[in-house]
Amino acid sequence: MTTISSDLQYGKIKVKHFIQLILIVNGGTQGSRVNNNMKIAIAGFGALGARLGVMLQAGGHEVTGIDGWPAHIAAINTKGLTVVKDNDAPQKYFVPVMPASEVTGTFDLIILLTKTPQLDRMLTDIQPIITDTTKLLVLSNGLGNIEVMAKHVSRHQILAGVTLWTSSLIKPGEIHVTGSGSIKLQAIGDADVQSIADALNQAGLNAEITPDVMTAIWHKAGINAVLNPLSVLLNANIAEFGTAGNAMDLALNILDEMKQVGASQGIKVDVSGIMTDLSQLLKPENAGNHFPSMYQDIQNGKHTEIDFLNGYFAKIGHESGIPTPFNALVTRLIHAKEDIERVKLAKQQENFEI
Numbered sequence: 001m002t003t004i005s006s007d008l009q010y011g012k013i014k015v016k017h018f019i020q021l022i023l024i025v026n027g028g029t030q031g032s033r034v035n036n037n038m039k040i041a042i043a044g045f046g047a048l049g050a051r052l053g054v055m056l057q058a059g060g061h062e063v064t065g066i067d068g069w070p071a072h073i074a075a076i077n078t079k080g081l082t083v084v085k086d087n088d089a090p091q092k093y094f095v096p097v098m099p100a101s102e103v104t105g106t107f108d109l110i111i112l113l114t115k116t117p118q119l120d121r122m123l124t125d126i127q128p129i130i131t132d133t134t135k136l137l138v139l140s141n142g143l144g145n146i147e148v149m150a151k152h153v154s155r156h157q158i159l160a161g162v163t164l165w166t167s168s169l170i171k172p173g174e175i176h177v178t179g180s181g182s183i184k185l186q187a188i189g190d191a192d193v194q195s196i197a198d199a200l201n202q203a204g205l206n207a208e209i210t211p212d213v214m215t216a217i218w219h220k221a222g223i224n225a226v227l228n229p230l231s232v233l234l235n236a237n238i239a240e241f242g243t244a245g246n247a248m249d250l251a252l253n254i255l256d257e258m259k260q261v262g263a264s265q266g267i268k269v270d271v272s273g274i275m276t277d278l279s280q281l282l283k284p285e286n287a288g289n290h291f292p293s294m295y296q297d298i299q300n301g302k303h304t305e306i307d308f309l310n311g312y313f314a315k316i317g318h319e320s321g322i323p324t325p326f327n328a329l330v331t332r333l334i335h336a337k338e339d340i341e342r343v344k345l346a347k348q349q350e351n352f353e354i
């Protein structure tokens, strides 16, 4: 492996800056090198932000991670980010990571990768480093992200995307990754989306410009709106959910309501396409033996993205006079589960402290 290193000062933090020219996290593809190096911030350097961050750095970009989790920041800045891919030996990557308050300078591109409920707060926190020429690309799952971004920046700065890259955060400073992925993106206003797609592809991120990113975002939201809450409510991984005799009926209950809500927003939801993708995902050899991220969020006592999936359909349905009883119930049950697990965790913590 070829590694270039130098000392760089980022805000209050001085770190070794390594550019590793052979990368294990990119699923084996190294983008062709063109002279399109950018200053890129990853706002939300969690599981997925960290994976994309090291890929972008290895692709020649100057990358800064923005995150607010002290243990994670400390682990990465002292020992490097540990990336475990499949059965390979763990690799270390050194990307500077710091809270928003310590970031200085400006960026060509900020990639937003918080959980969706955290997006508004993140955009408030990074306001000082956003200039008129900064482009912001949101890759978080769920619906409503563009509306949140439009409260903070002008439309000509906004790009929306959807990604099939995946990653799991195992502990502070360590992610586990598998396989490869892709990104579909579109400028919401008149931003130069081609230069952003080129920069992503320079890092092997398999980015494709689409004329209709909203359809792709709703498609993925449909898959998540079925698998995420139902795995929590049924306490089942994806393959186990598929063994339920009425699994596909439950999926259709959610998706038929989503289709009507989508139509009211000018979005054509391809329910049969989502059902086809779901039946593939339910196979154990695909995503089957995994628990969706909402399951892990519940176990960790965190807020889930439910209000930006099923809750979004229920809210728009309510406002538009479209009945959404299944999505409304699923949303309320997940909020109840969030409360139950948070109280349980707090009690465990109290007992631990005694």
Ligand code: NAD
Pocket (backbone or CB within 6 Å): 043, 044, 045, 046, 047, 048, 049, 066, 067, 068, 069, 072, 099, 100, 113, 114, 115, 116, 118, 119, 121, 122, 125, 139, 140, 141, 142, 163, 164, 165, 166, 167, 168, 169, 293, 305
């Ligand atoms: P994550 O929770 O691991 O990462 C989010 C990070 O943002 C956390 O480290 C958190 O500390 C940080 N953060 C949030 N608000 C902040 C703030 N105001 N200031 C500083 N730091 C802040 O989540 P993730 O799994 O990386 O997912 C991010 C988004 O991408 C989600 O919308 C998720 O649904 C989507 N997504 C994830 C995957 C995946 O495989 N992990 C795949 C596709 C899409």
